[in-house]
Amino acid sequence: MTCAEFQQALPFIIDGGGDAKYEQHLKECTICADLVSDLRYIAEQAKLLVPMEDPSPRVWTGIERSLTREGLVKPAQARRGLLGPKLIWIIAPLVLAGVTIYLLAR
Numbered sequence: 001m002t003c004a005e006f007q008q009a010l011p012f013i014i015d016g017g018g019d020a021k022y023e024q025h026l027k028e029c030t031i032c033a034d035l036v037s038d039l040r041y042i043a044e045q046a047k048l049l050v051p052m053e054d055p056s057p058r059v060w061t062g063i064e065r066s067l068t069r070e071g072l073v074k075p076a077q078a079r080r081g082l083l084g085p086k087l088i089w090i091i092a093p094l095v096l097a098g099v100t101i102y103l104l105a106r
């Protein structure tokens with residue numbers, strides 16, 4: 001089995017559905033083994049992102065200040081609540097998806 005064949009079946013394998021031939025490739029190939037362990041780690045971390053409760057308002061104020069300081073948002077935008085608690089939970093999974101795509105494209 002080639003790495004390309006293995007990686008085509010990745011979503012299936014990461015869900016724990018890999019059969020013997022995939023397991024064999026995983027044992028022999030460090031590149032694919034690293035990839036699978038990275039992706040499983042990301043999937044685990046993504047689960048932790050589900051907020052149990054909203055972080056303290058100080059967190060949002062701190063993020064807002066950093067973004068304003070970096071020039072990523074104008075103070076007026078920040079004050080309108082551009083980076084509200086809801087938005088950050090939309091952005092976080094998108095960032096994770098980006099990391100996942102980056103790892104898959106490596």
Ligand SMILES: [Zn+2]
Binds near residue numbers: 004030032
């Ligand atoms: Zn491989």
